[in-house]
Amino acid sequence: MTWIAIGSIADIPRRGARCVATPQGKIAVFRTANDQVFAIEDHCPHKGGPLSQGIVHGAAVTCPLHNWVISLETGKALGADEGSVRTLPVKVEGEMLFIALEALASKAA
Amino acid sequence: MSERLVIIGNGMAPGRMLEHLLEEAPDRYAVTIFNAEPRVNYDRIMLSPVLSGEKEFEEIVIHGDGWYIKHGITLYKGHRIVAIDRDAKTVTSDHGVIESYDRLVIATGSVPFIIPVPGKDLPGVLSYRDLDDVNAMLLAAQSHAKAIVIGGGLLGLEAAAGLNERGMDVTLLHVMPTLMERQLDPAAGYLLQKAVEARGIKVVTKANTKAIVGNGKVEGVELMDGTIIPATLVVMAVGIHPNSALAKDAGLEVNRGIVVDDRMQTSDPAIMALGECAEVGGHVYGLVAPLYEMARVAAARLSDGEDKRFVHSDTPTKLKVTGIDLYSLGDFADGEDREEIILRDASAGIYKRVVLQDKRIIGTVLFGETADGAWFNDLKKKAIDISEMRETLIFGQAFQGGASSDPSAAVAALADDAEICGCNGVCKGKITGAITAKGLTGLDDVRAHTKAAASCGSCTGLVEQLLKLTLGEAYNPAAVQPMCGCTSLGHDDVRRLIKAKGLKTIPAIMQELEWKTSCGCAKCRPALNYYLICDWPDQYADDYQSRFINERVHANIQKDGTYSVVPRMWGGVTSAGELRAIADVVDKFRIPTVKVTGGQRIDMLGIRKEDLPAVWADLGKAGFVSGHAYAKGLRTVKTCVGSDWCRFGTQDSTGLGIRIEKFMWGSWTPAKVKMAVSGCPRNCAEATCKDVGVVCVDSGYEIHFAGAAGLDIKGTEVLGLVKTEDEALEVIVALVQMYREQARYLERIYKWAKRVGTAEIKKQTLDDAEKRRAYFERFVFSQKFAQVDPWSERVSGKDKHEFRPMASVGFAEAAE
Numbered sequence A: 001m002t003w004i005a006i007g008s009i010a011d012i013p014r015r016g017a018r019c020v021a022t023p024q025g026k027i028a029v030f031r032t033a034n035d036q037v038f039a040i041e042d043h044c045p046h047k048g049g050p051l052s053q054g055i056v057h058g059a060a061v062t063c064p065l066h067n068w069v070i071s072l073e074t075g076k077a078l079g080a081d082e083g084s085v086r087t088l089p090v091k092v093e094g095e096m097l098f099i100a101l102e103a104l105a106s107k108a109a
Numbered sequence B: 001m002s003e004r005l006v007i008i009g010n011g012m013a014p015g016r017m018l019e020h021l022l023e024e025a026p027d028r029y030a031v032t033i034f035n036a037e038p039r040v041n042y043d044r045i046m047l048s049p050v051l052s053g054e055k056e057f058e059e060i061v062i063h064g065d066g067w068y069i070k071h072g073i074t075l076y077k078g079h080r081i082v083a084i085d086r087d088a089k090t091v092t093s094d095h096g097v098i099e100s101y102d103r104l105v106i107a108t109g110s111v112p113f114i115i116p117v118p119g120k121d122l123p124g125v126l127s128y129r130d131l132d133d134v135n136a137m138l139l140a141a142q143s144h145a146k147a148i149v150i151g152g153g154l155l156g157l158e159a160a161a162g163l164n165e166r167g168m169d170v171t172l173l174h175v176m177p178t179l180m181e182r183q184l185d186p187a188a189g190y191l192l193q194k195a196v197e198a199r200g201i202k203v204v205t206k207a208n209t210k211a212i213v214g215n216g217k218v219e220g221v222e223l224m225d226g227t228i229i230p231a232t233l234v235v236m237a238v239g240i241h242p243n244s245a246l247a248k249d250a251g252l253e254v255n256r257g258i259v260v261d262d263r264m265q266t267s268d269p270a271i272m273a274l275g276e277c278a279e280v281g282g283h284v285y286g287l288v289a290p291l292y293e294m295a296r297v298a299a300a301r302l303s304d305g306e307d308k309r310f311v312h313s314d315t316p317t318k319l320k321v322t323g324i325d326l327y328s329l330g331d332f333a334d335g336e337d338r339e340e341i342i343l344r345d346a347s348a349g350i351y352k353r354v355v356l357q358d359k360r361i362i363g364t365v366l367f368g369e370t371a372d373g374a375w376f377n378d379l380k381k382k383a384i385d386i387s388e389m390r391e392t393l394i395f396g397q398a399f400q401g402g403a404s405s406d407p408s409a410a411v412a413a414l415a416d417d418a419e420i421c422g423c424n425g426v427c428k429g430k431i432t433g434a435i436t437a438k439g440l441t442g443l444d445d446v447r448a449h450t451k452a453a454a455s456c457g458s459c460t461g462l463v464e465q466l467l468k469l470t471l472g473e474a475y476n477p478a479a480v481q482p483m484c485g486c487t488s489l490g491h492d493d494v495r496r497l498i499k500a501k502g503l504k505t506i507p508a509i510m511q512e513l514e515w516k517t518s519c520g521c522a523k524c525r526p527a528l529n530y531y532l533i534c535d536w537p538d539q540y541a542d543d544y545q546s547r548f549i550n551e552r553v554h555a556n557i558q559k560d561g562t563y564s565v566v567p568r569m570w571g572g573v574t575s576a577g578e579l580r581a582i583a584d585v586v587d588k589f590r591i592p593t594v595k596v597t598g599g600q601r602i603d604m605l606g607i608r609k610e611d612l613p614a615v616w617a618d619l620g621k622a623g624f625v626s627g628h629a630y631a632k633g634l635r636t637v638k639t640c641v642g643s644d645w646c647r648f649g650t651q652d653s654t655g656l657g658i659r660i661e662k663f664m665w666g667s668w669t670p671a672k673v674k675m676a677v678s679g680c681p682r683n684c685a686e687a688t689c690k691d692v693g694v695v696c697v698d699s700g701y702e703i704h705f706a707g708a709a710g711l712d713i714k715g716t717e718v719l720g721l722v723k724t725e726d727e728a729l730e731v732i733v734a735l736v737q738m739y740r741e742q743a744r745y746l747e748r749i750y751k752w753a754k755r756v757g758t759a760e761i762k763k764q765t766l767d768d769a770e771k772r773r774a775y776f777e778r779f780v781f782s783q784k785f786a787q788v789d790p791w792s793e794r795v796s797g798k799d800k801h802e803f804r805p806m807a808s809v810g811f812a813e814a815a816e
Helices: A102-108 B012-024 B044-052 B065-070 B131-141 B154-165 B186-197 B245-249 B288-302 B373-381 B397-402 B407-413 B428-438 B443-450 B460-474 B491-500 B506-512 B524-535 B549-553 B576-588 B609-621 B653-664 B725-742 B749-756 B758-767 B769-786 B790-795 B811-815
Strands: A004-008 A016-022 A025-031 A037-041 A055-057 A060-062 A069-071 A090-093 A096-099 B003-008 B029-035 B061-063 B074-077 B081-085 B090-093 B098-100 B103-106 B110-112 B125-127 B146-150 B169-173 B202-204 B209-213 B220-223 B228-230 B233-236 B240-242 B258-260 B271-273 B278-280 B326-330 B338-345 B350-357 B360-367 B419-421 B563-565 B593-596 B602-607 B634-639 B673-678 B692-697 B700-705 B717-722
Touching (some): A037 A090, A055 B524, B012 B029, B044 B131, B044 B154, B081 B245, B131 B154, B131 B233, B154 B186, B186 B202, B186 B326, B186 B350, B186 B360, B258 B271, B271 B288, B326 B373, B360 B373, B419 B428, B419 B460, B428 B443, B428 B460, B443 B460, B491 B506, B491 B524, B506 B524, B563 B609, B634 B653, B653 B692, B673 B725, B692 B725, B700 B725, B725 B758, B725 B769, B749 B758
Parallel strands (some): B029 B074, B103 B271, B125 B233, B146 B169, B258 B278
Antiparallel strands (some): A004 A096, A055 A060, A060 A069, A090 A096, B081 B090, B090 B098, B326 B360, B338 B350, B350 B360, B563 B602, B593 B602
């Protein structure tokens, strides 16, 4: 697995998200209230809404377009909705964040 | 001519009697009431929630002024009757009003018992009886100083808990070894004491008050053992006694209370008495259920209806302190012919005791878990032989007959004549019958039709279960709809508690109000953020992560993830320079769609998020600020051209619209607010379907509100006509501020107004100049912190992380 540095944890507000642009599309990197970090595709399984723009609560995000709630841990829609987005491995070393894109590339290929 | 009925006293008992009487013999009497308290009839049992901040006085009013007017009843507020002349059949008030009667009802209630110790009359010594006492306590509580409550009974505990909630340092003195010893056995009294102490209230039992000390005002309480406990407020809640002095002076037979027979008749055939002042069969009463029973009996007598007689029965005691569940009923003293069954669960703080005599329940004490109270009460009332279920009796109804532990199963299993509401004596059959027969759908309906859950409210859960059972899936408990899955509290409760408890951050709310999730959800967080901004404008720091994306980036997200931008055009007026700047921006950023909105603005759609700050910078150079087209806030004030151009225009509607918009822009509101000003009744600005509208006429400005033209269509209500622009502005601002302070998040003005009532809004924002001014000033104060253009802030670099990706990775390999 190739770890790619994307920046520092301080770049992301708590209960917030930032985007990482990749050739396969945007990745949303989330930071929870207790500093857990998750990376998922920035693309809601419902209508493709930018999940990075949603409200982050616990280890979940609510999509800004139609309020689907997506688990940051599994990428699966919670509650009555069904669907999932791809999750990406994240590594935190000190302040620095790294993601691995293989999962994305292999599935995209 | 109708007979003259005079009632002395306007508490809950005579109020209820009148309701029955109006049903049974609506036109028989001309009714006059003298109320020593300067107000209408309210639910005295709910004073404790008012003290603790869980309710407001307006919510506990039983009969508002309108009720008296509707029924043609004359109410003298603040008139104390000082004499009854039984020969002349007249009563005289302390303001000199003399009224003749054919029938007189005395309902003077009770007076608090004041311990006859030195210092009892010092300023700072209060009793706990009426709204004035509560207001005095609330005033004292602002100091957050030390308070002493004397009396560890029901009232004393509620007073102590309320003052503690309000931030006072409270010591509770009780003369007996355990709290509420008349209703609780020592074990339950001990648990209660622990629960009270866990809230930070100090409890001293076996405390005999010797004197209240202080020089000119209260400084503390001295006990018999010489201890002096300092305090600036002393509340005596050691009991009540019937207020029978007036009757005694009139020569009526008086014992402990005014002696009446089982039809509420005093020793004078023209005079009846009921309520806490009356003594029936040697008993006087202080709980509401028997008083309401008296009301029923008295009304039947007055209407010469059914021959009803008052029969003594035990009434359960419940404590109205949120978080402490306690239920006590009947006789629970030890005795040779008695057996008891006890269940204790120390870790859960549960104690249950059932006292049996001759295989029947005669008393029950429940602490920590009181759901089975109604069932035990029912078994006791019907004197059911419990031998067969003796083994499992204490576990409650759910364990009988192999029924499941589903809470609604227990309610389903209750007999139709089982009592649900103890205060009002309403049984299960009456509630389910009313739900079916009258098509009731919610708690408020049931309250209105049956009175169940309308007094102390402790049976609300049971009534909801009955609604659920009777209506099945059709039941939508809207009345108690929680904010979201994170809490069981509704919006109104949360708003009230934010203020009452002085909660000033989202984590503080979640902690103090026991949120079930660690950091809320997308429903509650934006609501809480709004409530805090509204309530503490100068102290609360806006939590951007709790805002919906549109309000976080000050643009409207579109289905493809791009944004739309709407600059403010005050009152819908623009200029060549502004239009040229918009055209340049559209060209420069290749904005795909430009559209004129319904609110007289120009919308630019399809802007990439990364471009937003640059777009705003260019618009800002032309003098544009954010149009807040994305906000739960003031959106637009639409206008017609008015007297400047129009041959029909009566006033400068454009000017007024611009003035309102410049005054109110930037304010956050529970939901979006759209306004309009029309220059004449032809109403070209369509002001009569807006949240707030003005229709100008020759004589001034007609102010409208609560219109809708979206999901619902609704014409506005007319708030009133004012003469000048200044007055129009003040009224509109006050109206919006009242809405800001009271509405639930995402509730538009028309929905809020439907809940609160047009009359109330009119009263507070138009008729009452003082209230209007106060609303106005609170709005002006909050605007100091709100009127900052979010676009120019972001052009200067605020939140710049929002608008650019954190990193771009993988492109080099892919491109080459």
